[in-house]
Amino acid sequence: MTLKTDVAIIGAGPVGLFAIFECGMVGLRCHVFDALDVAGGQCSALYPEKPIYDIPGFPRISGAELVERLETQAAPFNPVFHLGQRVDQLQRLADGGFRLVTSKGLTLEAGAVIIAAGAGAFGPNRPPLPGIESYEGKAVHYYVRRAEDFRGKRVVIAGGGDSAVDWALALHGIAAHIHFVHRRDQFRAAPDSVAKLGQLNGRGIDIVVPFQLAALEGDGTSLDAVVVTSLDGENRRLEADALLAFFGLKSDLGPIANWGMELALHHLPVDPATCQTSQSGVFAIGDVATYPGKLKLILTGFAEAAAAAHAIYPLLHDGQPLHFEYSTSKGAPGLAAD
Template structure:
């Protein structure tokens, strides 16, 4: 049922950076509503690689993406954020004292500031042009992410792609799948050199089968249940690989959606911001995380965390005009009740 809600800050995007923005705003006594198109919090960490380890989070030599999201959710919980999931912000208009946003579910949100933490916008997988693909997607034979590693135990898995996702999951699934076949059109991979070397070593030991230089050519089965994947070379040589699952990792297609129509300063589908405040060309609208761009920007979660803190401090005067902000470390003031 559509809602009409008022808050201090609307955060668009419930990925790690958006969740940390809830915490940073909360530490400054600002209430947040978080809107995300996905049905669960966590963004790409939850949707694409929940079990994949992340190695560059401070104080965590290694942490699974899903565990990182869980900890961020717990960190934000004391500030009682409102999550509006499974919906997009379709419209935004400036009004005296702030902004009004309308979601795809018909919600009306009024806020004094907006933080766009939408990653690279709405995303979806690049699908291979194969006949009968939708039926096998519905049947679970063709997938574009691994939500639970255990789902592939004892299964015959074909992995297509040459990037980090393909290589990482080939290494991860080889220990539990009945068979793993990696399909790539050439012997050069775009993944991290260390993991590529690990995959090649696993192939030499017979733990992974490499199908190079092949491309996806077709799907075998009854239209719903997959039984095999047909491959072909550019020379027309074909072969059939028995398979229960095809994991196609050809990247994501990104769309800013309605955000592109809000008059923000866009640079190649990213939002230009002032580095010190992460404010866009529209006062009161800030962008953080992967969607934000400025000279020297690094697309790292930890930099997004820093941007969340800078944006929150820049927003404070809008929410509490005329009130001096006396900065204190969290170790001094704790978490406000």
């Protein structure tokens, strides 16, 4: 069965979620796709509990709360989500619309497409440890969604960047004990955070340097210990219930790069007035979009979502111009005025 909608949104991060709202405000129905199995993009996968300070109207808001509020704002427009699947094919139809086919075989036809894919599909750089795949999602994690999931656990954190150091500080006092493993005694994280980590060394956190991951001990699901080794061949066995491996992300545009649009250093150049790509009917917003003076901020992506929605309306209504109304006068379905 082929599904049909007005707009297909590729990417369910904050900017993609806000695009649902902006499309809904001009009467456009949306289906939303994301390779991750949860909405929220990197906000959900990488920093759900870390504060964000540059969202208008919120002096401080966590990634998870921002995603929740955006979902609430979009919900009255009844978006249909297709999570945990990548859009592999984008084909132009005779009527000017598009057919999308996903990695799970789902087929959708849409009048226009908004690509809000951030830096593209992303995934963790997995440490080369034998048998690590069987532990992933149970005892080995590349993202932290809730600090409380590690309460009372013995945790090994590996890495030397901001994610590793920040989560070591955040889990201090929650985890029973933390071993912090890095292959050298210099860190790439913010100096203030590194200083705080050093102050906690021996006080719930043991810094293990210069060592690197060597092996996992356990039954393939539950972890007993992480074995680390130094450059001199010294081995240490760190008792652990969980391994948090923060070695960065690998990302690429994947199939998007083969859809016939102009590319610029893994980004999609767009008209800043409409956010349309070099292919008519395909728009790009958020970090994946580029134009002179572009600022890679969530709030910039929000403005781009509005521009794209307003540009799509006449495309799907035979050139009929959109009668612009402010939300203060028009209101929004399902969102009661205070």
